[in-house]
Amino acid sequence: MKIAFTATGTSWDSMIDPRFGRTEFIVLHDEESQELISIDNWAVKNETHGAGTATSQKIFELKPDVLITGNGPGDNASGALKHLKMKIFVNAHDMTLRQAYNNYKDGNLKEI
Amino acid sequence: MTEKKPFKIAIASGKGGTGKTLLSTNLAAYLSQTRSTLLVDLDVEEPNDFIFIKGTLESVSDQYKMIPEWGEDKCTLCGICSNVCKYHAVVQLGTFIAVFKELCHSCYACSELCPELALPMQKHKIGELSKRSDGHLTFIESRLEICEEQAVPLIHQTHNLVDEDYNKIPFQLFDCPPGTSCPVIAAAKNTDYVILVTESTPFGLNDLKLAVETISKLGKPLGVIINRHGIGNNDVESYCAHNQIPVLAKIPFDRQIAKCYSKGELVYAKVEHVETSLRQIIKYLDETHGNHE
Amino acid sequence: MKPTEIMNEIVVLSGKGGTGKTSIAASLAVLAGNSAVIADCDVGAANIHLLLKPDFGKTFEFYSGELASIHQELCTVCGKCAEVCRFKAISFIDDHYLISDLDCEGCGYCERVCPTHAIAMYERKSGHVYISKTKVGSTMVHARLDISAENSGKLVAAVKNEAKSIAIKEDKQFIIVDGSPGIGCPVVSSLSGANYVILVTEPTLSGLHDLKRVHAVISRFRIQSGCIINKFDLNLEKTVEIKHFLEELQIHHLADISYDIAFTQAMTEGKTIVETSSPLKQLIEEVWYNVKEQIIIKK
Numbered sequence: 001m002k003i004a005f006t007a008t009g010t011s012w013d014s015m016i017d018p019r020f021g022r023t024e025f026i027v028l029h030d031e032e033s034q035e036l037i038s039i040d041n042w043a044v045k046n047e048t049h050g051a052g053t054a055t056s057q058k059i060f061e062l063k064p065d066v067l068i069t070g071n072g073p074g075d076n077a078s079g080a081l082k083h084l085k086m087k088i089f090v091n092a093h094d095m096t097l098r099q100a101y102n103n104y105k106d107g108n109l110k111e112i
Numbered sequence: 113m114t115e116k117k118p119f120k121i122a123i124a125s126g127k128g129g130t131g132k133t134l135l136s137t138n139l140a141a142y143l144s145q146t147r148s149t150l151l152v153d154l155d156v157e158e159p160n161d162f163i164f165i166k167g168t169l170e171s172v173s174d175q176y177k178m179i180p181e182w183g184e185d186k187c188t189l190c191g192i193c194s195n196v197c198k199y200h201a202v203v204q205l206g207t208f209i210a211v212f213k214e215l216c217h218s219c220y221a222c223s224e225l226c227p228e229l230a231l232p233m234q235k236h237k238i239g240e241l242s243k244r245s246d247g248h249l250t251f252i253e254s255r256l257e258i259c260e261e262q263a264v265p266l267i268h269q270t271h272n273l274v275d276e277d278y279n280k281i282p283f284q285l286f287d288c289p290p291g292t293s294c295p296v297i298a299a300a301k302n303t304d305y306v307i308l309v310t311e312s313t314p315f316g317l318n319d320l321k322l323a324v325e326t327i328s329k330l331g332k333p334l335g336v337i338i339n340r341h342g343i344g345n346n347d348v349e350s351y352c353a354h355n356q357i358p359v360l361a362k363i364p365f366d367r368q369i370a371k372c373y374s375k376g377e378l379v380y381a382k383v384e385h386v387e388t389s390l391r392q393i394i395k396y397l398d399e400t401h402g403n404h405e
Numbered sequence: 406m407k408p409t410e411i412m413n414e415i416v417v418l419s420g421k422g423g424t425g426k427t428s429i430a431a432s433l434a435v436l437a438g439n440s441a442v443i444a445d446c447d448v449g450a451a452n453i454h455l456l457l458k459p460d461f462g463k464t465f466e467f468y469s470g471e472l473a474s475i476h477q478e479l480c481t482v483c484g485k486c487a488e489v490c491r492f493k494a495i496s497f498i499d500d501h502y503l504i505s506d507l508d509c510e511g512c513g514y515c516e517r518v519c520p521t522h523a524i525a526m527y528e529r530k531s532g533h534v535y536i537s538k539t540k541v542g543s544t545m546v547h548a549r550l551d552i553s554a555e556n557s558g559k560l561v562a563a564v565k566n567e568a569k570s571i572a573i574k575e576d577k578q579f580i581i582v583d584g585s586p587g588i589g590c591p592v593v594s595s596l597s598g599a600n601y602v603i604l605v606t607e608p609t610l611s612g613l614h615d616l617k618r619v620h621a622v623i624s625r626f627r628i629q630s631g632c633i634i635n636k637f638d639l640n641l642e643k644t645v646e647i648k649h650f651l652e653e654l655q656i657h658h659l660a661d662i663s664y665d666i667a668f669t670q671a672m673t674e675g676k677t678i679v680e681t682s683s684p685l686k687q688l689i690e691e692v693w694y695n696v697k698e699q700i701i702i703k704k
Contacts, residue, residue: 127423127450130422158587196514196517199512218491221512221514290422293556314455318455343666343669365666370639371640374607374640
């Protein structure tokens with residue numbers, strides 16, 4: 001399974017970024033290889049228009065099975081993401097990536 | 113013989129809640145007692161004039177903007193479309209091209225630069241124009257569909273339609289969107305005179321200054337109406353005097369006005385001093401228009 | 406302790422203009438004193454500075470969107486750019502093609518079709534962001550837009566991010582956000598990361614209508630909210646209707662405030678209502694206490 005996070009930094013101790021479209025980083029954890037890679041979302045964050053759809057496009061290229069984020073994507077991004085078979089968990093915005101991941105494993109996060 | 117051009121008046125305000133709708137509807141209804149008048153609600157995101165203007169519905173017409181539509185069979189997934197779109201309205205999601213209509217600005221770049229012509233432009237409904245009549249009053253409401261974000265194209269279309277179909281109505285009032293950004297510029301651009309409605313408070317003054325700057329950029333003559341006069345201070349009046357901006361009327365602060373308004377009633381028939389203010393405004397506008405002709 | 410565990414973001418919203426949103430946000434900012442960072446996201450009609458008296462201490466320029474520009478020495482006057490522009494932003498004046506800043510939407514189509522690459526896209530300067538100290542000693546992040554520039558999700562995000570990083574750095578308990586009007590992209594942006602939303606409405610037909618629309622946006626983001634009915638005595642029937650709506654959707658009813666010119670009088674003196682001797686002072690203090698309670702219960 002590949003798990004994507006919207007994050008304010010690039011490590012397990014970074015906080016979840018509550019924003020979807022304007023998230024600082026997208027961090028991807030591959031459970032098989034145990035790799036943690038991060039994508040700087042700086043360029044999209046600074047877009048005036050359509051940050052949500054632009055970030056969705058990036059998520060699409062990564063093809064994660066699960067997305068863990070804060071407030072959840074807005075209408076446009078949700079419309080884009082439904083084309084991908086991916087579970088979305090929200091309300092993780094007061095957690096570090098590690099805490100969010102553990103909570104997800106324990107079934108404590110809310111799925112939309 | 114050339115036909116007499118209508119006098120077009122924009123009613124605007126820097127911020128919301130100053131009494132723009134109150135003034136537009138009462139002025140239009142009062143004017144229509146004696147002459148043929150057109151009221152156009154251009155506050156397309158929150159059109160509220162209909163609450164106060166009754167009358168019979170005569171017609172409703174859909175308004176459109178042009179957006180690209182993906183033709184899957186022709187598409188080679190070359191990626192040019194999502195690359196050229198500055199608004200991220202066209203994005204490539206795997207083997208799927210998604211078009212987000214609300215984000216599209218109708219620039220045609222993706223459609224015309226597609227080598228396979230796989231993104232033809234299609235009509236997409238963005239709003240509705242409805243026409244009501246009540247005696248000498250013709251009332252046009254321009255309403256943006258919920259979730260549509262771009263007010264400007266609809267405002268332009270409404271102005272064009274009014275120019276084509278209602279050129280014979282001599283007195284035309286346009287209730288503009290609040291604020292100082294693109295929608296109010298689009299609404300006021302095509303008019304002859306701008307009335308700014310404000311209140312005599314520090315917030316009112318601050319927003320008035322911004323609105324005056326914006327309207328001045330358009331080079332339109334303008335006047336101010338001070339609503340809820342008597343509360344706050346005299347800074348708005350000093351500002352107007354200092355900058356030689358005429359004050360057309362001062363509508364006193366009166367709970368009775370707020371009460372009528374909250375129930376969706378026209379005020380001038382119930383509160384006498386409002387009628388006096390409306391008369392003053394009309395007198396001023398008639399003189400101004402006379403001078404401009 | 407991690408900073409985000411103690412930091413709470415409270416957004417004040419209204420949908421419709423003129424309901425008293427800014428006056429209430431400013432009052433809460435005064436009550437919170439130096440325990441909060443203030444973010445003014447009502448950039449289109451920024452007014453809270455009139456009550457909080459920030460010092461405009463630090464400033465930086467803000468860019469948003471793009472703008473096309475023609476390098477005249479490279480231009481062969483072929484006219485392709487004007488042909489493709491759907492916004493009538495390019496006109497032929499005195500043997501030159503010129504782009505009007507006011508009409509250009511930054512779509513970049515002209516840049517793409519120019520055969521001599523004479524057109525380039527530039528970032529559009531759209532205003533300034535300020536980091537100030539308010540009269541109560543708290544930090545406030547606010548912005549001023551250039552004339553005819555539009556408020557955007559990006560600008561709101563910039564103001565909020567700045568406020569947030571200051572709150573973390575200075576270990577503040579609250580961020581109080583004066584939210585954007587309407588229901589568009591700036592509002593969505595001002596909601597992101599919020600813990601609690603205070604809705605300010607008034608008992609008029611349009612007040613209730615806009616309250617419903619704004620609440621629809623909030624509930625999408627699953628944020629807890631409470632509501633203040635301002636000028637409640639203006640139309641008691643409507644007030645009852647609003648209360649039913651609040652009950653139905655489990656929105657915490659925070660307070661009813663009467664239609665009182667004390668608000669305006671205070672404003673005229675550059676003060677918030679909580680800095681006067683008006684009886685409303687106590688009411689707003691209770692609201693602030695209740696909001697804090699609500700957030701703590703949730704945690």
